[in-house]
Amino acid sequence: MKKILIFSFAYLPSVGGAELAVREITERISDFQFDMITRNFGYKNFERLGNINVYRVNCLKLFFPFVAFFKAYRLNKKNKYDAIWSIMANRAGFAALFFKLFYPKIPFLLTLQEGDDLDYPKKRMGIFWPFLKPLFRMIFKKADKIQAISNYLKKWAEDMGAKSNIEIVPNGVDLEKFQISDSEVSSYFRSQIGFKSPDDKLLVTASRLVKKNAVKDIIEALKFLPENIKLLILGDGPERDNLKSKIKNLKLDNRVVFLGHIDHKDLPYYLKISDVFVRPSLTEGLGTAFLEAMAVGIPIIATPVGGIPDFLRDRETGLFCNVNDPQSIAEKVKILLEDEKLRNKIINQAKDMVSLEYNWNNIAKKMKSIFEEILGQNI
Numbered sequence: 047m048k049k050i051l052i053f054s055f056a057y058l059p060s061v062g063g064a065e066l067a068v069r070e071i072t073e074r075i076s077d078f079q080f081d082m083i084t085r086n087f088g089y090k091n092f093e094r095l096g097n098i099n100v101y102r103v104n105c106l107k108l109f110f111p112f113v114a115f116f117k118a119y120r121l122n123k124k125n126k127y128d129a130i131w132s133i134m135a136n137r138a139g140f141a142a143l144f145f146k147l148f149y150p151k152i153p154f155l156l157t158l159q160e161g162d163d164l165d166y167p168k169k170r171m172g173i174f175w176p177f178l179k180p181l182f183r184m185i186f187k188k189a190d191k192i193q194a195i196s197n198y199l200k201k202w203a204e205d206m207g208a209k210s211n212i213e214i215v216p217n218g219v220d221l222e223k224f225q226i227s228d229s230e231v232s233s234y235f236r237s238q239i240g241f242k243s244p245d246d247k248l249l250v251t252a253s254r255l256v257k258k259n260a261v262k263d264i265i266e267a268l269k270f271l272p273e274n275i276k277l278l279i280l281g282d283g284p285e286r287d288n289l290k291s292k293i294k295n296l297k298l299d300n301r302v303v304f305l306g307h308i309d310h311k312d313l314p315y316y317l318k319i320s321d322v323f324v325r326p327s328l329t330e331g332l333g334t335a336f337l338e339a340m341a342v343g344i345p346i347i348a349t350p351v352g353g354i355p356d357f358l359r360d361r362e363t364g365l366f367c368n369v370n371d372p373q374s375i376a377e378k379v380k381i382l383l384e385d386e387k388l389r390n391k392i393i394n395q396a397k398d399m400v401s402l403e404y405n406w407n408n409i410a411k412k413m414k415s416i417f418e419e420i421l422g423q424n425i
Contacts, residue, residue, distance in 0.1 A: 052082040053141045054133035063334040064159035067217045072097045074410035111140035129153045139185040153420040156189035158199040161331040195332045196353025217334045218406040224341035235315045250320035252335045255283030260326045270376035282307045317342040340396035347378045363396040
């Protein structure tokens with residue numbers, strides 16, 4: 047059995063689009079042995095999660111590339127890996143690059159899942175960026191194959207000097223989990239948000255509470271909407287306190303519910319009881335939460351940034367709003383709530399698109415072909 051070593055800065059139970067993608071893909075591929083090196087965020091140093099042997103290393107964020115490389119060096123002496131797979135270029139990419147430089151004959155697959163501002167590495171490295179930029183670009187140049195989850199990230203790889211073939215394979219949705227009926231939604235989920243009046247309409251957003259997801263713009267949009275329109279915020283993050291202060295200052299306490307971090311298995315039910323999904327991102331690699339909302343059957347409002355235009359066609363599979371524009375968000379919400387014909391068209395076309403193009407089973411087959419392609423180079 048061929049062995050693939052994965053480098054990922056974070057992994058389950060920490061949940062994000064990239065982590066879910068790795069789990070969904072590897073659980074559908076039993077032909078290879080998958081090992082992973084990731085940073086320890088307070089979990090076991092080793093455990094088997096699904097189809098992956100997860101090795102966690104204890105270190106500061108800054109030192110992860112070095113500690114992960116040395117761990118990989120020791121594991122490779124025992125396991126003799128046939129390929130390496132880096133989840134994102136930053137941090138994990140550096141560890142994979144060091145490994146590739148040490149073992150140039152072992153194929154290197156780079157997956158681009160970045161959702162933050164693509165200038166983030168430059169901002170994080172500060173005054174050291176001019177010295178580290180050539181090394182960062184080398185990650186793209188040394189990769190034998192690059193998988194990008196959107197055209198936006200493919201273009202970034204090309205700008206960074208990628209020399210290998212770049213293939214777009216997006217993240218997907220577990221259709222069995224997200225295509226649920228109204229009868230499957232228990233009163234428990236409704237009671238969690240204090241829903242009382244049948245006339246109330248519920249907006250929902252699900253994301254890390256960070257500036258780039260612009261949750262503050264949704265809160266401000268409520269000022270331009272009728273009192274019966276409420277907002278459910280799913281997720282947690284460093285912006286939580288700032289957002290709560292904004293809600294208090296705008297006197298919107300009775301119209302916004304924070305549920306914080308929720309178990310991902312509960313997400314379909316909270317989406318199902320909502321009327322519109324809104325996330326006015328400032329930047330987005332792809333945005334799995336949008337696809338999940340589409341699969342559940344609620345219309346989405348998003349900004350035309352990053353990888354979002356890959357799946358959102360305005361007035362066909364969702365509505366675009368302007369960036370940093372709460373009034374634009376409010377206008378789009380009104381359109382979806384008032385125009386039943388348009389709303390139903392968007393819901394149906396979005397569900398069909400997700401079923402055809404963003405099904406994890408099909409995506410896993412594409413990823414298996416990529417693994418077989420790079421493993422064929424190691425003969």
